[in-house]
Amino acid sequence: MKIVTVSGVRGSGKTTLIRELIVRFREQGRRSTVILNEAGEETYAQEFLEAHGVELFPLWGG
Amino acid sequence: MGCSLATSLVSAVKKIRRALNPDFLFIEPSELVVTEEMRTATRMALRDVNYTSGPFVTLVDGPGFQDLWQDRQPLLLGQLSGADLVAVSKSDLISAVRMEAIMDTLKGYCRGILRLSVHSGSGLGELVKAMEGSS
Numbered sequence: 001m002k003i004v005t006v007s008g009v010r011g012s013g014k015t016t017l018i019r020e021l022i023v024r025f026r027e028q029g030r031r032s033t034v035i036l037n038e039a040g041e042e043t044y045a046q047e048f049l050e051a052h053g054v055e056l057f058p059l060w061g062g
Numbered sequence: 063m064g065c066s067l068a069t070s071l072v073s074a075v076k077k078i079r080r081a082l083n084p085d086f087l088f089i090e091p092s093e094l095v096v097t098e099e100m101r102t103a104t105r106m107a108l109r110d111v112n113y114t115s116g117p118f119v120t121l122v123d124g125p126g127f128q129d130l131w132q133d134r135q136p137l138l139l140g141q142l143s144g145a146d147l148v149a150v151s152k153s154d155l156i157s158a159v160r161m162e163a164i165m166d167t168l169k170g171y172c173r174g175i176l177r178l179s180v181h182s183g184s185g186l187g188e189l190v191k192a193m194e195g196s197s
Contacts, residue, residue, distance in 0.1 A: 001113045003087045004089070021088070033084040
């Protein structure tokens, strides 16, 4: 398991980038999980998570 | 990132490692968290969980850079400092001249910097390579 951290202010494209990476790695047969420490403007839709076999762990506070 | 949140993060990493053990665990921190805080929290996790450390990536919003640099510079510098890779996002939405100016401003604060556009795919290959190669 490799941990990749993607930081940035709201609207910088963190969720968009991570979603794209999940899709790319999934195409190579590699599985991803996400820890989300805030509700971004872009969200991980349930359909997306299910389609790509991704578990999402929200962490509240900061 | 407060101590309790760091503890929660460590607990989540441990749970994920044991229950799922994915190839990649992406952490998307709150916008107010700086890179050194993330490094500290993940180092804490490493005491108790066996995982590989990938890159710490910081995204800088290309179109919003000017306001960000003017109004939130301490936060941005905290996110740049210690990042393995900095990516200027939404690069397809800004001119080449503006992008050059952003790169010039940032390069003194970054180890590695690239232009990124998820929309066009620019820079994604380099990011993926960094994630596959980092350990």
